[in-house]
Amino acid sequence: MLITVNGVSREVDPGLTLAMLVLQLAGESGRDQRGIAIERNLEIVPKSEHASTVIEDGDKIEVVQFVGGG
Amino acid sequence: MTDPLIIAGKSYNSRLIVGTGKYQTYQQNADAARAAGAEIVTVALRRVNLSDPNEERLTDFVKPDEFTYLPNTAGCYTADEAVRTLRLAREAGGWNLVKLEVLADQKTLYPNMPETLEAAKALIADGFEVMVYCSDDPVYAKMLEDAGCCAIMPLGSLIGSGLGIMNPVNIRLIVEQTRVPVIVDAGVGTASDAAIAMELGCDGVLMNTAIAAAKDPIRMANAMKHAVIAGRDSYLAGRMPKKTYADPSSPLAGLI
Numbered sequence: 001m002l003i004t005v006n007g008v009s010r011e012v013d014p015g016l017t018l019a020m021l022v023l024q025l026a027g028e029s030g031r032d033q034r035g036i037a038i039e040r041n042l043e044i045v046p047k048s049e050h051a052s053t054v055i056e057d058g059d060k061i062e063v064v065q066f067v068g069g070g
Numbered sequence: 071m072t073d074p075l076i077i078a079g080k081s082y083n084s085r086l087i088v089g090t091g092k093y094q095t096y097q098q099n100a101d102a103a104r105a106a107g108a109e110i111v112t113v114a115l116r117r118v119n120l121s122d123p124n125e126e127r128l129t130d131f132v133k134p135d136e137f138t139y140l141p142n143t144a145g146c147y148t149a150d151e152a153v154r155t156l157r158l159a160r161e162a163g164g165w166n167l168v169k170l171e172v173l174a175d176q177k178t179l180y181p182n183m184p185e186t187l188e189a190a191k192a193l194i195a196d197g198f199e200v201m202v203y204c205s206d207d208p209v210y211a212k213m214l215e216d217a218g219c220c221a222i223m224p225l226g227s228l229i230g231s232g233l234g235i236m237n238p239v240n241i242r243l244i245v246e247q248t249r250v251p252v253i254v255d256a257g258v259g260t261a262s263d264a265a266i267a268m269e270l271g272c273d274g275v276l277m278n279t280a281i282a283a284a285k286d287p288i289r290m291a292n293a294m295k296h297a298v299i300a301g302r303d304s305y306l307a308g309r310m311p312k313k314t315y316a317d318p319s320s321p322l323a324g325l326i
Contacts, residue, residue, distance in 0.1 A: 006118065006120055007117070008120065025118065025123065035127070035129050035134075035162055036118060037115075037159070037161035037162035038161075039154075044161050046161065062117065062158075063118045063120075064117055064158050064162065065115070065127070065162060066114070066115060066128050066129060066159075066163065067090075067113070067114050067128055068089075068090035068092075068096065068113065068114065068132075069112060069113055069114025069142055069144050070089030070090070070091040070114075070142070070144065070229070070230075070278030070279065
């Protein structure tokens with residue numbers, strides 16, 4: 001199924017949870033993703049619900065983190 | 071002699087808040103923040119770069135356990151965008167203390183005050199402690215204070231301009247009427263600008279480009295630290311009155 005992550009279309013398997021998506025995005029780096037926040041269809045999904053939230057076809061997901069800024 | 075800056079009930083020893091943008095590296099950024107003696111740093115919220123998971127991260131250099139993160143809304147042009155951004159920032163970091171800025175125009179980055187006030191009210195109702203970037207208009211500054219903002223942060227001059235404190239009269243009016251901290255945010259270009267802001271009675275100064283764009287950012291950070299301390303002491307000491315004519319420093323009696 002097709003979803004949008006940070007503005008880019010992405011093909012993912014049905015049944016994928018947000019937690020699994022985050023792991024995929026971290027790729028081989030294996031670095032922790034504690035500093036991120038996720039928005040799904042303009043609604044914030046709390047960290048405690050990443051593992052239980054199943055992504056649906058057409059979802060628009062934003063994954064954000066802190067960067068340098070003034 | 072302690073003279074803490076108290077924002078939203080929390081006490082800080084440093085009156086200099088620094089940004090984390092425009093540095094050559096995050097390492098230089100961290101070194102500058104330490105040289106400035108800063109306890110609070112502003113940070114922005116952006117999409118994770120999915121094409122490069124190994125990209126350097128701010129949080130690995132300017133660490134949230136060493137500095138208080140102050141998430142901003144830079145790049146937001148409506149109240150809704152700003153509120154959305156800070157709710158995500160709260161989810162990412164768990165902090166309620168935020169810097170609200172709603173911009174009006176890309177050329178000047180001047181604040182859009184009606185949108186800023188609307189966003190401030192929405193954020194405060196949602197439990198945020200809002201430090202607010204604003205114009206140097208005392209009327210709007212008062213509205214923001216009355217809405218419950220925990221710090222009023224008028225611009226000295228345009229963001230990134232380095233033009234200094236362009237309207238000291240208005241900054242002073244805001245200082246005199248405001249009961250929460252007043253922090254000059256934006257416009258400081260060099261150390262004397264920071265000292266002038268503090269001598270006007272401001273409670274602190276927030277800057278980014280003045281340090282990041284200096285030829286030697288670490289040294290400039292150190293200069294800014296001293297300027298803010300000197301300006302604060304000068305304000306508290308109370309300057310001598312100005313006079314039109316000379317007044318000799320040496321005694322006139324006993325002249326040979």
